[in-house]
Amino acid sequence: MMKHIKAWTGEFFLFFKDNPIILALYIIAMPLLTLAWIQSFVVYAKRALVPICFVDYFIITKDGFFIYMVVVLMSILLCAFLNKNDFNINRIIRQKDVRKIWIKQTYFSILVSFSVSAYQLIIVSIIGILNYTVLINFNQKQSLFGLFNDGSTTNKVVIPMVVIASFVFCFLAVALMNIIYQLLKWVSNHDFICLIALILIGFLDSYGGVGIINLAGVSYGKWLPYRPITLLIPILVIVAVYVIGLKYSEHKEFLNAKS
Amino acid sequence: MTRILKIELKRAFCNKLFLISVVIGCLIAITHVGLDTVPLASKLKITNGCYIFSVFDQWIGLKFTFWTSLFFTIFPLLASIPFADSFLVDRKSGYIKNILTRTSKKNYYISKFIAVFLSGGFAVAIPLVFDFYLTSLFIPAVIPDISSGEFPLVANSTWVSIFYTHPFVYVFLYLLLIFVVSGILASVALAFSFIIKYQYVIALTPFLCFLAISFASLFFSDFAMDIRTWIMPQQAVPTEFKYVITEMLILVLFIIFGYFFRGKHDETY
Numbered sequence: 001m002m003k004h005i006k007a008w009t010g011e012f013f014l015f016f017k018d019n020p021i022i023l024a025l026y027i028i029a030m031p032l033l034t035l036a037w038i039q040s041f042v043v044y045a046k047r048a049l050v051p052i053c054f055v056d057y058f059i060i061t062k063d064g065f066f067i068y069m070v071v072v073l074m075s076i077l078l079c080a081f082l083n084k085n086d087f088n089i090n091r092i093i094r095q096k097d098v099r100k101i102w103i104k105q106t107y108f109s110i111l112v113s114f115s116v117s118a119y120q121l122i123i124v125s126i127i128g129i130l131n132y133t134v135l136i137n138f139n140q141k142q143s144l145f146g147l148f149n150d151g152s153t154t155n156k157v158v159i160p161m162v163v164i165a166s167f168v169f170c171f172l173a174v175a176l177m178n179i180i181y182q183l184l185k186w187v188s189n190h191d192f193i194c195l196i197a198l199i200l201i202g203f204l205d206s207y208g209g210v211g212i213i214n215l216a217g218v219s220y221g222k223w224l225p226y227r228p229i230t231l232l233i234p235i236l237v238i239v240a241v242y243v244i245g246l247k248y249s250e251h252k253e254f255l256n257a258k259s
Numbered sequence: 260m261t262r263i264l265k266i267e268l269k270r271a272f273c274n275k276l277f278l279i280s281v282v283i284g285c286l287i288a289i290t291h292v293g294l295d296t297v298p299l300a301s302k303l304k305i306t307n308g309c310y311i312f313s314v315f316d317q318w319i320g321l322k323f324t325f326w327t328s329l330f331f332t333i334f335p336l337l338a339s340i341p342f343a344d345s346f347l348v349d350r351k352s353g354y355i356k357n358i359l360t361r362t363s364k365k366n367y368y369i370s371k372f373i374a375v376f377l378s379g380g381f382a383v384a385i386p387l388v389f390d391f392y393l394t395s396l397f398i399p400a401v402i403p404d405i406s407s408g409e410f411p412l413v414a415n416s417t418w419v420s421i422f423y424t425h426p427f428v429y430v431f432l433y434l435l436l437i438f439v440v441s442g443i444l445a446s447v448a449l450a451f452s453f454i455i456k457y458q459y460v461i462a463l464t465p466f467l468c469f470l471a472i473s474f475a476s477l478f479f480s481d482f483a484m485d486i487r488t489w490i491m492p493q494q495a496v497p498t499e500f501k502y503v504i505t506e507m508l509i510l511v512l513f514i515i516f517g518y519f520f521r522g523k524h525d526e527t528y
Contacts, residue, residue, distance in 0.1 A: 036478035043480040069470055077460065084457070191459035196283075196336055199466075203329055 008104050012111055015082055022081060026074065030116075031123045033070045034061060038127060041144070048147055054132035055159055056144050057124050058166040059220060064213040068202030071170065072177045075116045076198065079178050080191055082108050087189070092254055102186070102249040106242055109178035117171040121163070135159060138223065148220035157223055165226065166218045172234035173212050177201075179238055183245045186252060212237070260366045263358070267374035270345065277341035277378055284330070284337050284386025291319050291326035292393040300397035313401035315426045316410050318394040320387060320433060320492035323411070330386070331491050335465040337386075338379035338441040343448035344461040346371055350452065350527075359527055368522050372446060372514075379445025379465075380438040387434060402426060417498040433492040436503075440490060443510050444469060450517025453525065472506060 016023045041060045045052045085091055086101050095101055137143040138157045146153055177198060184194040205211025213219075216230040271277065296317055303311060319327050349355040349371075358367055403410045403423050412419050422429040444465040451464040469486055476484035482496045483489065486506065489498040 032478075033474050036474040039480060040477040070474075077463075080459070081457070192340070192462050195459065195463060196333075196340075199333060199336065200329075203332060207325055207328055 004100065004104070005107065008107055009111070012082070012108060019081070022078070026078065026116075026119075030070075030074065030119060031127075034120065034123050035127065037061060037063075037066045037070070038124075042131075045144055050142050050144055050147055051133050051137065052131070052144060053134045053137040054128045055136045055138070055157070055162045057128035057132075058121075058162050059218060060144075061120065061124050062166050062170060062213075062218045064202070064206030064211075064217070067170065067173055067213065068177075068199070068206060071116060071120060072174055072198070072202065075112045075174050075178055076181050076195065078112050078116070079105070079109055079181065082112070083182070087254060089254060098252060098254075099246055099249050102182075102245050105182045106179055106245070109182060110175055113171050113175035113178055117167060117174055120170060121167050125163075136162075145220050145223070149224060152224055154224055156225055161226070162218070162223075165228065165231070168231055169216060169218045169234075172216070172231060172238070176212060176234045176238050176241070179241045179245070183241055183248070186245060186248055260362075260370065263362045263366050264370040264373060267370040268377070271342040271374040271378035272381075274341055274378075277382060280337045280340040280382040281385050283333075283340075284383065285389050287326055287330050288319060288386045288390035288393060291324060291330075291390060292397070295322065295324050295326070296394050296397050303398070311401060312398050312409070313403055313426075314391070314395050314398045315400070315403050315422075315430070317398045318430075319390040320430070321411060323493060323495065327491065327493075331487055333466075334383045334437075334441060334490070335444045335469040336463075337382050338445040339448055339462045339465040341378040341382050341445075342375050343379065343445045343465060344452075344458050345375065346449050347452040347456070347458055347461050351456075351458075355527055364522070364527070368519060372449060372518065375449055376442035376446050380442035382445075383441035384434055384438045387437065391430065400426075411493040411495070413497070415497050416494045417500065430492070437490060440486070440507065443507055443514070446514050446518070447510055450514050450521070453517065453521050468510065 038057060038060060041056070042052060045056075083105050086105065092098065092101065136157065136159055138145040139153050139155045140146060141151050141153060143153075180201075181194050181198055184197055185191060188194060201211060205213045212234055216233045218226075222230075299312060299317065315321060319330060349358070355367070403412075403426055405423050410422075412422050416422075418429055418432060421432070447468050448461050448464045452461055455461055455464070473485050473487055476482055476488075483499045484502050484506075488496045489503055
């Protein structure tokens with residue numbers, strides 16, 4: 001297995017070497033979109049006369065709409081580019097074991113999710129460092145935390161905890177959506193239908209109150225007090241989807257698949 | 260021209276994907292009516308001194324619900340599902356080469372644009388008309404009265420006088436605006452067909468353009484710029500036509516240069 005992982009990691013990096021434009025687009029688009037999203041909250045905070053602290057930047061960029069429409073969508077498109085030749089008949093025959101394709105796609109999903117989440121963390125950290133006035137103000141009523149929690153405050157939140165939790169949550173949410181997308185692709189054979197399904201899931205999660213953001217998110221309401229145990233939910237779902245995909249891949253018919 | 264246009268229109272409308280798109284839109288409309296309008300209609304009582312609900316503030320365009328938000332977020336996708344990627348498919352499959360032996364390039368490109376524009380517009384407008392029709396079955400078409408305070412349009416909203424005097428005209432005008440915007444957004448995919456080679460990414464480009472404009476509005480902190488805001492007939496933020504025209508003009512120019520101009524100089528064979 002280690003031999004495969006090494007080869008797949010090489011393939012992953014080779015993709016970016018072969019497609020520098022896609023990489024450049026990602027590198028440019030992510031900070032711009034993050035900045036635009038943060039800007040809307042900065043204006044909101046100014047109107048509400050509350051200061052934005054360093055930690056706020058990590059929480060406002062984990063909003064459902066932003067996560068799904070920017071981070072998840074970008075990583076899914078990247079995964080789709082990476083895996084575009086996987087259902088090619090010749091490639092499948094070369095792989096010998098169909099399950100290997102599913103495992104490879106899951107591995108790519110994890111790699112992409114980690115890279116995108118880490119990049120987003122770096123961007124948010126830089127924006128936060130350049131703009132913050134105070135590190136954390138969750139103990140004050142005159143803060144975004146107090147505003148979103150109807151005046152409730154807390155002293156128990158520390159900065160590393162928010163940074164780590166927001167990163168882990170972002171990584172898990174993106175990885176989960178990527179793997180669900182891959183599974184839908186295996187079942188339906190249509191990229192576009194899978195994308196629509198995921199956008200609908202994202203919308204239901206962001207506005208309908210059903211989904212991973214609501215169960216394991218890091219929004220302001222989740223810090224009274226924060227329960228890291230909720231992060232187990234996406235992990236369990238990822239494992240379940242992985243096992244379902246592995247079982248499904250054994251019976252998958254590629255005769256009518258588009259290469 | 261007429262012959263190729265007929266062929267393209269037939270391909271655009273007698274198409275499984277067009278049906279899927281309309282069905283998705285209509286399902287949202289049915290769910291909205293079933294969950295929001297029908298329970299309200301059962302409570303409807305006409306009593307003196309009480310202003311009853313009107314279809315003009317209860318249909319999906321004018322009532323702010325989860326379904327409204329969902330519909331007006333995914334409408335670029337509904338517009339692009341039927342036929343937006345067809346130009347790339349024609350190029351990839353070689354169909355365009357066969358067509359261009361029988362008709363001129365100009366005719367084919369114009370016909371394709373018209374077909375994509377109309378299929379995109381109708382895929383979005385039909386569910387809205389369907390929702391208005393369904394809502395009309397349960398809620399009476401009471402002429403809106405500004406003093407009732409039940410209607411979302413305020414003094415500085417666009418076409419507010421039309422809404423309070425001729426509400427059907429207001430609904431028709433907004434449907435027309437939505438139709439045109441959906442058609443233009445769907446046609447954006449044509450211009451991208453020369454740049455991007457992935458079919459599903461092409462179909463996604465109208466939605467990505469829509470998101471880009473939304474994020475630009477966030478960046479400039481001007482919500483009136485956001486398509487999601489001004490496309491809704493309820494006008495949560497009053498529609499400013501300078502933004503509508505500017506944004507659509509940019510997209511139309513992009514289509515003209517990216518599709519017609521580029522297409523003119525494109526070597527098909």
